[in-house]
Structures are given as structure tokens and as C-alpha cells.
Amino acid sequence: MLEDQNLTAVSGAREQIKSITLENIANIAKDAFSNKEIIPLWFGEGDVTTPDFIGQAICDALKAGHTFYSHQNGIPEFRQTLATYLSGLNEKPVGMERITVTSGGMPAIMLAVQLTTGEGDNIVIIDPVWPNITGIVQMVGAETRSVRMDLDDRGWTLDMEKVAAACDNRTRAIFFASPGNPTGAILPVAVQKQLLALGREKGIWIISDEVYCRMSFTQPMVPSFLDISEPEDRVLIVNSLSKSWSMTGSRLGWLVHPPSLEDTLAMMVQYTTSGTTTYLQYGGIAAIRDGEDFVKYMTEYCRTGMEIACDALEEIPRVILHRRPTAAMYAFFEIDGMTDSKQACMDILASSKVGLAPGYFFGRGSEKFLRLCYCRAPEQLTVAMERLKAALS
Numbered sequence: 001m002l003e004d005q006n007l008t009a010v011s012g013a014r015e016q017i018k019s020i021t022l023e024n025i026a027n028i029a030k031d032a033f034s035n036k037e038i039i040p041l042w043f044g045e046g047d048v049t050t051p052d053f054i055g056q057a058i059c060d061a062l063k064a065g066h067t068f069y070s071h072q073n074g075i076p077e078f079r080q081t082l083a084t085y086l087s088g089l090n091e092k093p094v095g096m097e098r099i100t101v102t103s104g105g106m107p108a109i110m111l112a113v114q115l116t117t118g119e120g121d122n123i124v125i126i127d128p129v130w131p132n133i134t135g136i137v138q139m140v141g142a143e144t145r146s147v148r149m150d151l152d153d154r155g156w157t158l159d160m161e162k163v164a165a166a167c168d169n170r171t172r173a174i175f176f177a178s179p180g181n182p183t184g185a186i187l188p189v190a191v192q193k194q195l196l197a198l199g200r201e202k203g204i205w206i207i208s209d210e211v212y213c214r215m216s217f218t219q220p221m222v223p224s225f226l227d228i229s230e231p232e233d234r235v236l237i238v239n240s241l242s243k244s245w246s247m248t249g250s251r252l253g254w255l256v257h258p259p260s261l262e263d264t265l266a267m268m269v270q271y272t273t274s275g276t277t278t279y280l281q282y283g284g285i286a287a288i289r290d291g292e293d294f295v296k297y298m299t300e301y302c303r304t305g306m307e308i309a310c311d312a313l314e315e316i317p318r319v320i321l322h323r324r325p326t327a328a329m330y331a332f333f334e335i336d337g338m339t340d341s342k343q344a345c346m347d348i349l350a351s352s353k354v355g356l357a358p359g360y361f362f363g364r365g366s367e368k369f370l371r372l373c374y375c376r377a378p379e380q381l382t383v384a385m386e387r388l389k390a391a392l393s
């Protein structure tokens with residue numbers, strides 16, 4: 001009987017996950033057009049390859065024989081490099097016992113959800129949001145509760161009363177990304193402090209996704225939860241080398257957690273990935289230790305992309321951009337009169353061969369939006385924007 005119930009739960013979760021991936025517009029389009037024709041602005045990935053100094057460090061580590069199992073929390077040298085980096089970047093020191101290396105930001109989110117949340121619990125998710133968090137919560141059999149940010153002349157803002165109202169005694173965590181994907185919105189310190197106070201009062205975990213924290217066009221450093229929390233607070237911080245170090249394919253990230261959870265996380269890693277690829281972690285050391293110029297380059301690359309994309313979008317009368325993004329890789333905009341973002345993406349793809357992501361991916365209330373990733377070479381982005389102008393005028 002117990003076995004039967006488990007099987008039902010597993011297949012139920014798989015069904016839901018299937019429905020997210022099956023509707024992926026890129027998959028639908030793959031069959032219709034050759035990849036060469038399409039300018040792909042739909043994924044959260046740029047066109048810059050991993051810099052040579054990181055690639056070299058990975059190759060050197062491989063050749064030097066770093067091919068054995070890693071410690072579950074990550075190799076000590078990489079954890080220490082990350083601890084030193086975070087201690088320099090933020091206001092409070094971070095010890096390496098608080099860092100678990102993961103195979104990308106995504107597994108860090110998975111660990112955070114598995115650590116805090118079980119079947120029948122719920123997680124409050126601040127949206128518009130990158131949809132994978134929703135899939136993860138479904139996979140552990142928990143419920144997602146969405147609190148949508150408000151959009152006005154000031155950009156995207158979070159109403160803390162709505163967040164508090166969404167929490168109940170089965171709420172285990174509040175998840176948000178700052179800067180956000182797809183909005184680029186940055187949560188001000190005052191709001192972060194309110195979230196932390198709410199979490200402390202109700203015993204709710206804060207899962208802060210800071211994957212885009214080095215990609216701000218207006219401030220050198222985006223406020224981190226590391227600045228306002230204490231080590232033993234119920235705070236988990238997700239980060240990744242995918243974006244600012246152009247390492248999406250390497251799958252390298254980390255989770256910052258309370259020091260008391262070091263062994264628990266080691267065990268959880270043991271039973272999932274059994275550790276992150278050892279020689280890749282040496283690439284991570286090089287990236288973090290020697291990558292500051294490259295991080296700045298990537299931010300400037302995205303700023304240029306943002307300006308090209310937004311200059312063009314602002315020239316299209318039907319496009320409502322609301323506000324230019326101040327961080328991350330995305331423009332999130334509406335088209336006057338458009339209500340079905342999936343159909344709009346298909347139409348735009350057919351007429352202009354530019355791939356955009358439909359707004360409904362990013363939560364209820366975003367059906368009228370489209371997302372464009374501007375982390376692309378200026379020449380190609382300019383062509384894409386010319387095509388979009390023609391398609392939407």
C-alpha cells in the first residue's frame with residue numbers, strides 16, 4: 001500500500017514537470033526552423049564562451065590527476081576561495097564551513113528546497129520568477145504560493161503585507177531572486193530586512209537567489225542577505241558561476257547555509273550528485289580568484305545589450321517596456337493588445353526568426369509579457385531588434 005502511494009506521488013510530480021517542459025517554445029520551434037535562421041534570445045544564456053584562463057585551469061586540473069571523488073561539500077581549496085571572495089565582497093565575514101559547492105545554481109536551489117520543505121508544506125514564491133523553482137517545489141510534493149510584485153513607475157516593488165498574508169503554519173520558505181529573472185528587479189535592503197524579520201518571527205526560511213548579484217548596471221554591489229543576516233539565521237543563499245563567469249555548461253555553483261548544516265548538506269549531496277566534478281572546481285577557483293576583470297566585462301557586455309535592446313523596443317509603438325532593467329540579462333515587456341504570450345512568441349518566431357520566451361512561463365499575471373535575453377553580441381542583437389521592429393510595427 002505504501003509503495004503504491006509513493007508511486008502515485010512520483011508519477012503525479014512527473015506529469016506536472018512534463019507539462020512545463022513540453023510547452024517549451026524552443027522545443028516546439030526546433031522542428032519548424034533550422035537553428036541557423038533563428039536568433040535565440042529565449043534562454044537565460046549569453047553567447048560568450050568561458051574565458052581561456054578558466055578553461056586552462058580546468059584542463060590543468062584534469063591533466064594533473066584531479067579526477068577522484070570530491071568532498072561532498074566541495075574541495076577545501078574552492079570552498080576557502082569562495083569564503084574569502086564573499087568575505088571581501090560583503091560586509092560580514094563568511095567561513096568556508098558555510099559553503100557547499102554544487103553543480104550549478106539549480107542544484108543549490110534543489111538542496112535548499114529539499115532541506116526546508118516536504119510533502120504538504122508550501123513555499124511562498126515572489127514572482128515574476130524563473131519557472132524552475134516551481135518545478136522543484138512540485139517535485140518534493142509541496143505547494144507553491146505566489147506573491148506577485150507590483151509594477152508601476154518605480155518599477156517592480158514588493159508589498160510585504162501580501163507576503164505576510166500568503167504565509168501560514170505550513171509555510172517553510174520564502175523564495176525570491178534579486179536581481180530577478182525576468183524582471184532584473186533588485187530588492188532594497190529595507191525590504192530584505194522586513195523579509196528577514198518575518199522569517200525570524202515565523203520560523204520560515206529565506207531562500208535568496210543571488211545568481212545575478214554581480215550584474216548590476218547602477219550599483220557596484222547588489223544588497224546580499226549575507227550583509228544583514230547572522231550565520232545561524234534560517235537563510236540560504238544560492239549562487240552560480242553560470243552567468244557572470246560565462247560557465248553555464250560547466251555546471252558550477254554554491255549554497256551558503258548556516259554552519260550547523262554543513263554535515264547535513266554533505267549527506268544530502270552524497271545521496272544526490274555525490275559531489276561536484278573535481279577538476280571543474282579548480283576552474284571555479286581560477287574564476288573566483290582571477291575573474292574580476294571578466295565579471296566587469298560581462299556586466300558591460302550586458303549593459304550594452306540592454307541599451308541596444310531597449311533603444312529599439314522604445315521605438316516600437318506597440319511595445320510597453322515600463323522601465324529599463326537595471327540588472328541581469330533580460331528585457332521583460334508587454335505588447336499592446338497581446339494577451340497570449342505563447343502565440344505571440346510563435347508568431348514572432350515565424351515572422352522574424354527571433355526567439356523570445358513567453359511571459360506565462362514566469363507566473364500567473366505575466367501572460368501579456370515577453371522576455372528577451374540581451375546578453376548577445378551587439379551586431380547580432382542589432383539584427384534581431386531590426387527584425388523585431390519590422391515584425392511588431
Ligand SMILES: Cc1ncc(COP(=O)(O)O)c(C=O)c1O
Pocket residue numbers: 044103104105106107130177180181209211240241242248251252253
Ligand atoms: C534566477 C536564476 N536562478 C538560478 C539559475 C540557475 O543557474 P545555473 O545555470 O547555474 O543552474 C538561473 C538560470 O537561468 C536563474 O535565472
